[in-house]
Amino acid sequence: MASSSDSKEYPPRLHQPGKSPLQEHSFNYGCHLTDFGKCAIRSILKLATRGYVWSSHMVHQFIANQLAVDRQYEVWSLIGGRPLRFSLHEFAEITRFNCDPIVEDGWDIDHTEFWAEMGVKTFDGPNWNELDRVIDRCQTWSEAKKKMVAKLLLLHVGIFGLNRNSRVPLKCAKRVLDEDTFESYPWGRHAFKHLVESIKVACLDGDTYFIHGFVHAYLIWAFESVPIFGEKIGRRWPSHNPNEIPLLRWRSSRKRFRLETVINEEKQNTPDNKVCKLMYYVW
Incomplete structure (x- = not known):
């Protein structure tokens, strides 16, 4: 660490020097932008194509x-x-x-029919593997339903950045059924919250x-x-x-x-x- 910091009173390091050799560590992440190749969704897709x-x-x-x-x-x-x-x-x-800010407004919608069509259990949101299987068989679906699947992919990969087996929270996943509700929802707050929480609990003692x-x-x-x-x-x-x-x-x-x-x-x-x-x- 630069000597200019020696005379300044900063909080202690969260990870002490030498405890985490930088060259010997890696980490995994769920926000793979290449997964948006078929989803025309705002700046995340633009980032992936640039x-x-x-x-x-x-x-x-x-x-x-x-x-x-x-x-x-x-x-x-x-x-x-x-x-x-x-x-x-x-x-x-x-x-x-x-x-x-995320406001608990009591909003809800019946998702059971679309969940059944996707092959997802109605008491939870979908995981990546389930959505991947939906992509293989949704070619004949309406454009509205295809768009909802794309938005679920956006939530899983872009907003929450989950691993393949993790599920989008049901309350959030259901919002794809209502376009106005989806577009006005503060997804950035969720994306930031999950990012910072995972950074703060990251364990650098292992290999990944x-x-x-x-x-x-x-x-x-x-x-x-x-x-x-x-x-x-x-x-x-x-x-x-x-x-x-x-x-x-x-x-x-x-x-x-x-x-x-x-x-x-x-x-x-x-x-x-x-x-x-x-x-x-x-x-």
């Missing part, structure tokens, strides 16, 4: 440098001797998803771990928060659209590196008065 590359190496280094903070839905990482925050504010800015939620927002946040990482690893798209959402600005890459090495090299090669402006984004 040549975006997932970098677990980058994300793992941010997770491994977490600070132990007493804030349930904030993740803080110490990078280059400076603390960086990932919260609902940053997630919403990156994705532009609806992140409004699993991150839920929309993990790609966390990677893009890293590129946006420390622009030198975006410059050297993120491969930003050339764009003249000032309204382009941050989620779609980056292609990313799978370069192997150490974050501290990149930062220290940049500090040596960059005049002091330019380092902070170049390295740390102000939200």
Whole structure:
């Protein structure tokens, strides 16, 4: 860790140096964007079709440098001797998803007929394997029903980022039956909540771990928060659209590196008065 942090009073590291050798760890995640090839659904599909590359190496280094903070839905990482925050504010800015508060409004709808048609038990939401089987036999279904299946795939893979055997919560899955209810629901809040909760409980002692939620927002946040990482690893798209959402600005890459090495090299090669402006984004 950079010496500039020695004189500052930050919370202790959540994972002590040396306890989690970065090169020997990997983690699994359920938000595979290639699974959206047949689903025309907003920015998640756009990200998948723009040549975006997932970098677990980058994300793992941010997770491994977490600070132990007493804030349930904030993740803080110490990078280059400076603390960086990932919260609902940053997630919403990156994705532009609806992140409004979740209101228990008593909404409900009869889902039994469509669930039976899909071959899913009515007391739970579908898992990936069940939806995959539906895809194989829904060619003759109405466009409305195909769209509902696509939305269930969106929830499973994109919003909740589940593994293949896990199920979309029934309350959420039923919302695909009502287009207005689905479109107005704060899915971003769910995606963020599942992401942060899984990051905070990730066990780095084993060989692998699993991150839920929309993990790609966390990677893009890293590129946006420390622009030198975006410059050297993120491969930003050339764009003249000032309204382009941050989620779609980056292609990313799978370069192997150490974050501290990149930062220290940049500090040596960059005049002091330019380092902070170049390295740390102000939200």
